[in-house]
Amino acid sequence: MPVNKTLKRLFxxxxxxxLLLLAFWTYQKIPFFxxxxxxxxxxSLNGVIVYYNGSIDHVSERNLTEDGYNLGLKxxxxxFVKRYYYQYFHHKMPDSYGHAKDFFDPALENxxxxxxxxxxxxxxxxxxxxxxxxxxxxxxHKFNKYGHVAIISGVTDDHIEIIQQNPGPNGKSRQSFSLxxxxxxxxxxxxxxxxxLRKI
Numbered sequence: 001m002p003v004n005k006t007l008k009r010l011f012x013x014x015x016x017x018x019l020l021l022l023a024f025w026t027y028q029k030i031p032f033f034x035x036x037x038x039x040x041x042x043x044s045l046n047g048v049i050v051y052y053n054g055s056i057d058h059v060s061e062r063n064l065t066e067d068g069y070n071l072g073l074k075x076x077x078x079x080f081v082k083r084y085y086y087q088y089f090h091h092k093m094p095d096s097y098g099h100a101k102d103f104f105d106p107a108l109e110n111x112x113x114x115x116x117x118x119x120x121x122x123x124x125x126x127x128x129x130x131x132x133x134x135x136x137x138x139x140x141h142k143f144n145k146y147g148h149v150a151i152i153s154g155v156t157d158d159h160i161e162i163i164q165q166n167p168g169p170n171g172k173s174r175q176s177f178s179l180x181x182x183x184x185x186x187x188x189x190x191x192x193x194x195x196x197l198r199k200i
Contacts, residue, residue, distance in 0.1 A: 039075065043173035045153050045163045048084045050173045051075040053166040056144060070096040078103075080165030081135050081149045088133070089199050093117045101147025104137040104194040119197035125187035126195065130160055130179070134196040141192060152196065155179070160188060 060074035072079030095116035154161035
């Protein structure tokens with residue numbers, strides 16, 4: 001094949017990839033059809049409200065409880081999971097700061113206590129099935145260096161459902177993932193899911 005045809009195909013392929021990346025970035029940043037305003041309630045679990053945040057990097061004031069416990073920045077994903085654990089379980093984390101991905105400690109083995117969060121940590125994949133109310137942790141990716149956290153709102157033998165805050169301006173508050181068991185090992189089929197944390 002002539003060199004100029006090869007270069008042309010590479011140029012076109014590169015352009016398509018660039019357009020796809022730009023479209024994904026735009027989808028994460030700009031609300032097209034949400035119909036919501038920032039701070040508007042859009043969902044809830046056990047009486048704990050999920051609020052709309054618009055763009056994933058939109059940040060409002062810090063949300064503190066009456067006794068000064070830091071729940072996080074309104075209305076980021078971290079703020080929801082910490083508010084959920086505080087309101088539903090009356091649970092305060094010893095370390096009340098950190099990005100979403102920092103909720104998972106890669107140095108711990110499956111079933112060990114994550115002392116920063118005072119929660120038991122389980123790895124994905126691992127020999128412990130996820131449960132409703134577990135705090136699930138996603139790793140970072142190219143468009144989000146902070147990772148993501150959510151609450152598991154439903155579990156069957158073949159899938160889980162999560163409830164989340166700040167999935168992006170056009171994202172949904174609920175999302176499902178396949179759950180698979182092979183032998184004694186449970187896997188939530190998403191490469192970004194590091195694991196989940198559970199109240200003792």
